[in-house]
Amino acid sequence: GENVEQHPSTxxxxxxxxxxxxxxYSDSASNYxxxxxxxxxxxxxxxxxxxxNVGEKKDQRIAVTLNKTAKHFSLHITETQPEDSAxxxxxxxxxxxxxxxxxxGTRLSVLP
Amino acid sequence: xxxxxxxxxxxxCKSGTSVKIECRSLDFQATTMFWYRQFPKQSLMLMATSNxxxxxxxxxxxxxxxxxxxxxxxxxxxxxxxSAHPEDSSFYICSAPPPRxxxxxxxxxGTRLLVL
Numbered sequence: 001g002e003n004v005e006q007h008p009s010t011x012x013x014x015x016x017x018x019x020x021x022x023x024x025y026s027d028s029a030s031n032y033x034x035x036x037x038x039x040x041x042x043x044x045x046x047x048x049x050x051x052x053n054v055g056e057k058k059d060q061r062i063a064v065t066l067n068k069t070a071k072h073f074s075l076h077i078t079e080t081q082p083e084d085s086a087x088x089x090x091x092x093x094x095x096x097x098x099x100x101x102x103x104x105g106t107r108l109s110v111l112p
Numbered sequence: 113x114x115x116x117x118x119x120x121x122x123x124x125c126k127s128g129t130s131v132k133i134e135c136r137s138l139d140f141q142a143t144t145m146f147w148y149r150q151f152p153k154q155s156l157m158l159m160a161t162s163n164x165x166x167x168x169x170x171x172x173x174x175x176x177x178x179x180x181x182x183x184x185x186x187x188x189x190x191x192x193x194x195s196a197h198p199e200d201s202s203f204y205i206c207s208a209p210p211p212r213x214x215x216x217x218x219x220x221x222g223t224r225l226l227v228l
Contacts, residue, residue: 034216043205043219044156051215089155098209099146100217104155 002027002094006103013080014111021106023090024072032093034100035064035075037086042090048075080110115139116208118220125196126228133191133223135206139184142208146217147179150203162189196227 003026013019025033031052036044050057050064050073057064061080066073077084087107091100115138125131135145143164148156158183161169168181180192193200203224207217 032215041203041222042223043221046216049216093215097157098144098217099161102155103160107153 002030002092002101004090004092004101004103006090006106008106009104010107010109012045012109012111015080015082017080018079019075019080019084019108019110021075021090021105022072022107023087023092024070025073025092025101026071027092028068028071029095030092031095033064033073034091034093035062036089036091036102038089038105039086047088070102075107080108082110082112084108085110116206116218116220118206120223121221122226122228124222124226124228127197128195131153131193131225133193133204133206134192135189135208135220137187137208137218140208140211143190143201144209145183145189146192146207147181147189148205148207150205150222152203156205159191162191166187193225196225198227201225201227215226 006023034049035047037047038044048059048064050066053082061078063076083112089105090103093100117136119134145162147159149159150156158171159174162181162183163184170176178194183189203222205222207221
């Protein structure tokens with residue numbers, strides 16, 4: 001089945017700097033890749049997503065890039081702010097179902 | 113739209129008791145719902161897929177006799193943790209696939225279970 005890896009597990013950046021989180025997936029047929037932000041004790045919130053037929057997508061300070069050949073996708077956050085501090089999860093949706101397989105998560109700390 | 117609710121938000125129980133968690137899709141019908149478990153500082157791990165009108169599908173390593181799932185209607189799925197033990201203490205989150213035309217899943221707010 002699908003396996004998703006995520007790096008780094010923790011990331012600290014200064015406010016205003018950029019943060020990049022990378023994920024790899026194993027099933028080349030996976031077709032949808034969402035990114036979630038989860039604050040402590042709360043539900044995951046979708047922040048951006050990308051389909052397999054698109055290479056890049058941007059929404060204000062957040063962007064996601066997808067390399068299907070290499071089977072990896074990345075989250076880019078520019079001009080980071082303290083409120084960006086949270087745990088971020090990438091996920092991949094295999095073609096055989098509606099479920100997502102999640103990466104292990106990255107704890108992002110934005111230092112003021 | 114596409115709101116998922118979950119109840120209770122937190123529960124504390126004694127070891128050996130059973131706990132029921134409800135997951136509801138409030139403004140759409142969900143023939144499938146997913147149940148995840150999340151231990152502290154870990155990712156979401158799929159436990160089972162709840163299917164309306166049929167048996168749930170459990171992931172490898174998840175005891176179906178311990179985690180009973182019932183998809184009673186197109187808007188309600190329940191997870192019952194039977195004979196709970198301290199190692200079952202975790203954050204349980206349900207989700208539902210979106211209505212037609214959308215991609216992502218919609219997550220419930222989660223239930224924090226503490227078994228003493």
